[in-house]
Amino acid sequence: MKFDLAAFRPLRTGLVVVAALTVAGLALRPVESPAWESLRADQPALKLDSIQGALGQGVTVGLLGGFRAIVADFFWLKTNSVWGDNDLPATQTYVHLVTAIDPRPLYFWLNGSRMIAYDMPNWRIQAAGGYDAVPQSVQRKFDEEQSAVAVDYLKSGLGYHPDEPLLYIEIANVYLNRLKDNATAAEYYLKAAQQPDAPHYAARIYAELLRRLGRNREAYDWLKKTYAELPKGGDASFTALPDVVLERIRELEQELGIPESEAYQP
């Protein structure tokens, strides 16, 4: 068989193209890297740990771009429609779909998790015969199962918004209100309070939970530290409520038996 060199021309062309693109990629990396690091720092969706989540985001951002917002909004309307019908599987699916399409708005994460944690246990209890017919242990099981789904959902939200105090607060509320687990709720309120731009009430509720857990000394130290950092005047003091915090410090001093001479001096 005669060896025909011309038959290999497409292969040679292909190899040259790949080699040239590799060289170009290497040469342009120093131009690309600083810009990419800067961009990625502001877009947590681009540094997701989950490869599946990152793949989904890459495709939706690439193909839908800004249309993600309107597509997600339409699916949010659909979510509300199936939620009104108490359709648990559909609601849970749509809630996840909406944030898969557009994970940026907190509104979807917060309201979606509330549907899962607060409404769905009731639907399941109703479907099983109602509150009178369903034993407390089964009701508790429904609460635990739905709360676990909601907490997982909110934790995936933290993948996109790692510094968002409202997501930590929402997780804390699920533990506090649905599972009556004050210790875990306190942990998440502490995380919320430690985030930049955290609402002032997160720190106050953390201290209150410490009191409920009987950890008065920790609550006292925490409130002293919090009070020192609170704005004492202007519009910000309306939400910071420094007077309320000081009042609680005084209450704790009484409960802890701290003498007046050692009392906190603001």
Add this chain to the structure above:
Amino acid sequence: MSSGTSSSSSRVGHTAGAAESGRVPFSFARLRLIAGNTFLEAVRQKLFNFLLLLAVALVASAQFFREFNFGSSELKFIADFGFGALVFFGSTLTIATTAQLFFSEIENRTALTLLAKPIWRSEFIFGKWLGVFAVVGVFCAVTIGLLLGLLFYRENALMNLHPEAFEAGRIVNYADILLVGVLQWLKFGVLTAIVLLIASFSNTNLYTVVTGFFVLVICHLQYLARDAYGNIDNLLVRLPVMLISYVFPNFQLFNLADHAAQGAGVEYDVAARVGLYGLAYIAVMGGLAVYSFRNREI
């Protein structure tokens, strides 16, 4: 290939070779002529007019959709919507128009006539690129212009309704939106060069369009390969992943729209780097398209 076409292609190959061997110098005038012709052909296409009309209609109707802005502010929603129209229809227009205009020359045999004349293949390829780039430029200019107008109109209306929310001045940074529009245009320029590279060795329009869309998706996912290969221990897996991260450009880099829409501000040194990156890739992809096209029998 028929004998007639064979003889044409050998003649074309000879003539083009003569042009490129130096007897006929490279001419920007000829390149401009090809670009002008490509531009005219493109704007006469129904696809261009249809996509432009659709994008314009969508951007203009953004304010009617503003009641849907569940998760974001109205102005951000409008900006998102406008950039959505720009990215989605711009990508479709770029891929479809480039492939269509390239293959119409091949299928109508006008490429044979054209390349039988003393014309460099680089003039042909870069002429096509420039023509499509200009068409996409018109699309971007119209879409961004409309978006800017709409944002300005709504911001003024909101300023009258809620002056307290605008005490610190305007929220929308119009220069940033314009800059993002220019960078998107540049991204479409890179995409045009990529589609021309694919077309230079492809046999059909459909194959080029489908492959063009796949490459678009891969370029948007390139950053995953870029981040992943450092963490892969298996050398056999690591090398291909590393190769992907170097072979394909990173299109997520051009995604500055989120910053502009949020009013977070675009860093100008980042924008300059992205611009340089885009221009370099246009040159590289275009050069490779010329190289591949020179090895092709028409």
